[in-house]
Amino acid sequence: MRRFTELIQKLEMSNKTNDKITALVEYFNEADDMDKPYVIAMFTGKRPKRPVNTALIKQWAIEQSGIPEWLFAESYHSVGDLSETIALVLPPPEKSIDRKLHEWINDLSALHGKDDAYKKNFILDSWNSLETQERFIFNKLISGNFRIGVSNKMLVNALAKQSDTDSNKIMHSIMGKWQPADITFDDLIQGTHVNTDNSWPYPFCLAYALEAEPESLGEPNEWQAEWKWDGIRGQVVKRNGELFIWSRGEELVTDQFPELHFLLDELQDGTVLDGEILSVKDGKVQSFSTLQQRLNRKTINKSQLEEAPIGFFTYDLLELNGKDIREESMASRREKLEMVMTTLKTTDVVALSPTVPFNSWDELAEIRLSSRDINSEGIMLKKRDSMYHAGRKRGDWWKWKINPYTVDTVMIYAQKGSGRRANFYTDYTFAVRDGDKLITIAKAYSGLTDKEIKEVNSFVLKNAVEKFGPVRTVKPELVFEIAFEGIAESKRHKAGLALRFPRIARWRKDKKADEINTLDDLRQLLQSTL
Amino acid sequence: MALINFTSKGIYCKQGDFYIDPWKPVKLAVTTHGHADHVKWGNDAYLCHELTKPILHRRLGVDLKIQTLRYNEEISINGVKVSLFPAGHVIGSSQIRLEYKGEICVVSGDYKVEYDGISTAFEPVKCHSFVSESTFGLPIYKWQPQEVVLSGIKDWISDNHDKKKTSVLVAYSLGKAQRLINGLAGYSDIYVHNSIANLNEGFINAGVNLPETIRITADTKKDDMQKGIVIVPPALAEGRWIKNLINPATGACSGWMQVRAGRRWRSADAGFALSDHADWPGLLSAIKATEAEKVYITHGFTATFSKYLNEIGIAAEEVKTQYGNENDEEVLETASEEPKIESQS
Numbered sequence: 001m002r003r004f005t006e007l008i009q010k011l012e013m014s015n016k017t018n019d020k021i022t023a024l025v026e027y028f029n030e031a032d033d034m035d036k037p038y039v040i041a042m043f044t045g046k047r048p049k050r051p052v053n054t055a056l057i058k059q060w061a062i063e064q065s066g067i068p069e070w071l072f073a074e075s076y077h078s079v080g081d082l083s084e085t086i087a088l089v090l091p092p093p094e095k096s097i098d099r100k101l102h103e104w105i106n107d108l109s110a111l112h113g114k115d116d117a118y119k120k121n122f123i124l125d126s127w128n129s130l131e132t133q134e135r136f137i138f139n140k141l142i143s144g145n146f147r148i149g150v151s152n153k154m155l156v157n158a159l160a161k162q163s164d165t166d167s168n169k170i171m172h173s174i175m176g177k178w179q180p181a182d183i184t185f186d187d188l189i190q191g192t193h194v195n196t197d198n199s200w201p202y203p204f205c206l207a208y209a210l211e212a213e214p215e216s217l218g219e220p221n222e223w224q225a226e227w228k229w230d231g232i233r234g235q236v237v238k239r240n241g242e243l244f245i246w247s248r249g250e251e252l253v254t255d256q257f258p259e260l261h262f263l264l265d266e267l268q269d270g271t272v273l274d275g276e277i278l279s280v281k282d283g284k285v286q287s288f289s290t291l292q293q294r295l296n297r298k299t300i301n302k303s304q305l306e307e308a309p310i311g312f313f314t315y316d317l318l319e320l321n322g323k324d325i326r327e328e329s330m331a332s333r334r335e336k337l338e339m340v341m342t343t344l345k346t347t348d349v350v351a352l353s354p355t356v357p358f359n360s361w362d363e364l365a366e367i368r369l370s371s372r373d374i375n376s377e378g379i380m381l382k383k384r385d386s387m388y389h390a391g392r393k394r395g396d397w398w399k400w401k402i403n404p405y406t407v408d409t410v411m412i413y414a415q416k417g418s419g420r421r422a423n424f425y426t427d428y429t430f431a432v433r434d435g436d437k438l439i440t441i442a443k444a445y446s447g448l449t450d451k452e453i454k455e456v457n458s459f460v461l462k463n464a465v466e467k468f469g470p471v472r473t474v475k476p477e478l479v480f481e482i483a484f485e486g487i488a489e490s491k492r493h494k495a496g497l498a499l500r501f502p503r504i505a506r507w508r509k510d511k512k513a514d515e516i517n518t519l520d521d522l523r524q525l526l527q528s529t530l
Numbered sequence: 531m532a533l534i535n536f537t538s539k540g541i542y543c544k545q546g547d548f549y550i551d552p553w554k555p556v557k558l559a560v561t562t563h564g565h566a567d568h569v570k571w572g573n574d575a576y577l578c579h580e581l582t583k584p585i586l587h588r589r590l591g592v593d594l595k596i597q598t599l600r601y602n603e604e605i606s607i608n609g610v611k612v613s614l615f616p617a618g619h620v621i622g623s624s625q626i627r628l629e630y631k632g633e634i635c636v637v638s639g640d641y642k643v644e645y646d647g648i649s650t651a652f653e654p655v656k657c658h659s660f661v662s663e664s665t666f667g668l669p670i671y672k673w674q675p676q677e678v679v680l681s682g683i684k685d686w687i688s689d690n691h692d693k694k695k696t697s698v699l700v701a702y703s704l705g706k707a708q709r710l711i712n713g714l715a716g717y718s719d720i721y722v723h724n725s726i727a728n729l730n731e732g733f734i735n736a737g738v739n740l741p742e743t744i745r746i747t748a749d750t751k752k753d754d755m756q757k758g759i760v761i762v763p764p765a766l767a768e769g770r771w772i773k774n775l776i777n778p779a780t781g782a783c784s785g786w787m788q789v790r791a792g793r794r795w796r797s798a799d800a801g802f803a804l805s806d807h808a809d810w811p812g813l814l815s816a817i818k819a820t821e822a823e824k825v826y827i828t829h830g831f832t833a834t835f836s837k838y839l840n841e842i843g844i845a846a847e848e849v850k851t852q853y854g855n856e857n858d859e860e861v862l863e864t865a866s867e868e869p870k871i872e873s874q875s
């Protein structure tokens with residue numbers, strides 16, 4: 001596991017993609033062959049089931065470190081990651097063991113079904129045999145939540161370089177169904193298992209955000225415009241009498257969306273659709289917050305089916321009659337997709353995502369402004385003669401999003417940040433006005449410059465009215481414009497509503513606290529999105 | 531009556547009528563060490579350790595009234611016995627011991643308990659009341675022994691040499707820089723930024739035995755720096771100066787590097803948890819060794835650390851000071867001092 005720990009440290013320390021790829025290549029050159037499929041599984045988000053629950057791990061760590069629970073909580077707040085906090089607060093190890101990564105993983109999965117005393121003994125003994133950095137890795141292995149800033153694309157590029165194999169082939173091979181225990185590294189790279197599995201999805205083609213003016217893209221007639229939907233990217237795969245629905249996170253979500261199961265009967269074998277999973281009621285796309293009620297649920301009840309019915313807006317065809325057509329042009333794929341759609345008998349659940357006709361960029365800019373009316377986030381632009389790329393490639397697909405919603409708020413609480421920012425107040429809570437009261441509406445971490453953070457920090461130090469633990473109540477004086485992507489009803493929040501992806505857009509030094517927005521403004525906005 | 535009071539100008543000893551590390555101008559500033567957050571411009575007179583004197587001259591100018599002491603040397607100011615004890619933080623750093631009618635108070639400034647090979651080793655001093663920093667007053671901060679951290683730095687440098695990268699270590703001019711120079715001497719040629727070279731010169735003139743380094747000037751060859759080690763202060767860490775070097779790789783040396791979030795926030799290529807402040811066990815052992823009846827907690831995790839001390843039976847109180855921004859001050863001081871590098875090497 002030491003070699004793997006070293007890899008993680010190098011990946012985390014480096015800011016440059018090339019250095020990260022070099023670190024990965026070096027790792028795959030040197031690491032134990034049995035370990036490699038496990039590493040690929042981890043980096044692509046294949047999670048083993050958690051063998052020990054978080055509450056127990058935390059409790060044992062507190063016991064071992066001999067600190068009070070509140071101090072553990074403060075430490076956690078400062079570190080921002082539970083696995084890391086535990087690794088840091090534990091006393092230094094008294095022994096040392098060097099075992100292979102896959103041995104650790106197998107030992108952990110062997111804990112399933114054992115009693116707590118057995119588990120505790122194993123975990124404590126492991127902690128006592130590992131250095132801080134290794135412990136952190138070990139804790140991450142327990143949680144299974146290993147996101148380390150390595151995108152699939154980066155991993156695939158490194159593997160392609162290391163094994164001198166085509167990157168698309170590897171991307172295809174590592175996505176989907178395989179178990180690290182049942183496959184060798186070479187077979188995984190060669191993709192020997194790919195053909196046998198009906199579920200294989202294609203890597204999604206991803207768009208870059210359009211930051212320049214659309215005129216820079218050239219002639220309007222070379223481009224197809226569509227609405228950009230705010231849902232879950234999905235790929236519907238129908239092969240050999242089986243139906244699979246993949247989400248962008250490479251998760252199989254087939255069971256979550258029974259509304260789409262009719263496609264098993266109505267789609268031809270050897271068909272793969274790309275599109276957006278949305279909540280659609282009476283033909284109208286609902287807001288993301290409605291869709292959210294349906295996400296990541298193990299079971300779905302009747303009222304959820306009624307309140308947030310699912311639809312699928314398709315915009316691309318990747319496979320037809322079992323043939324990969326991704327190299328055909330967008331225009332040709334679209335034509336074939338339209339044909340496929342005419343063969344469906346059920347027409348109200350799965351629909352063709354409409355194209356948006358336009359003659360000039362100005363006209364499209366005008367149309368784009370109405371995106372919100374239909375719960376769209378803006379416009380997608382796809383080059384008519386482009387192939388379907390694997391992953392993100394600049395130039396052929398662009399998302400031209402409309403600007404986020406904004407609201408003027410006043411800061412009412414501040415809390416210190418973590419790590420290097422632990423000495424600065426960087427986490428803020430914002431309020432809007434409700435009559436003569438202020439009501440909390442959003443919490444946001446700083447989107448401010450270092451200089452502004454320091455300024456806010458000294459304001460907090462001078463204007464703290466009250467403190468609860470690490471939180472300071474401050475005089476409501478500083479006005480911030482908060483940007484957000486959507487708004488939803490929420491019983492958990494005092495305001496009765498919650499903002500989606502709130503962040504600080506800018507510090508409005510030009511405004512006073514009596515000029516901020518009111519809760520009524522936000523309620524009106526909420527009504528208009530329902 | 532208490533020997534010290536926390537006032538709006540700084541820590542004040544009424545009986546002796548002097549301040550310790552004041553942040554506003556006063557008649558007499560007894561100074562723990564030369565970091566910018568502990569010594570300000572504009573005091574009528576300074577009292578400090580003899581090795582802090584060259585730093586004050588470097589930072590505040592030549593026209594200063596400075597009286598110096600050695601460690602353990604005692605003088606009397608208005609009947610208060612004042613003496614200095616090593617704080618182990620940086621060269622010349624001192625804990626200030628005050629004694630008046632049998633009452634003893636120690637103001638420690640910044641300190642660390644591990645001997646770093648260059649600053650006189652920390653010495654615990656028994657007292658009735660003790661003023662302690664708490665920069666790293668959380669149990670997540672536990673340092674590795676210095677030789678372990680240094681060997682990690684050496685491995686990194688040798689990996690950079692193999693990959694034809696220039697190793698740029700980012701370290702405070704006062705303290706971390708001398709510690710690295712001492713620890714890495716003989717491993718490779720060390721190139722230092724002006725602000726570090728200037729301080730080193732002051733120390734060497736005052737008799738400190740510092741290994742040889744090379745001051746970076748407009749004539750320094752980039753190729754030579756690539757083969758050696760470059761040390762710069764934090765103000766230059768993200769500037770264009772570093773970008774002009776051959777394949778620069780930056781390594782930040784700071785206690786904050788202990789935590790991954792800290793490593794991400796400082797956008798260096800590598801982070802080494804090397805600190806001139808006491809870690810959690812260090813703070814606790816130092817405080818216990820004083821046997822103080824009352825402990826005052828200044829800059830750092832003041833609220834958390836004093837709460838914990840009270841829970842384990844040590845009477846502690848959090849106090850507001852203006853210490854704790856040594857980095858910010860250094861930014862101001864060195865920002866305009868980017869050395870030129872010749873364009874062609």
Ligand SMILES: [Zn+2]
Binds near residue numbers: 563565568640856
């Ligand atoms: Zn200091």
Ligand SMILES: [Zn+2]
Binds near residue numbers: 639663829
């Ligand atoms: Zn300090």
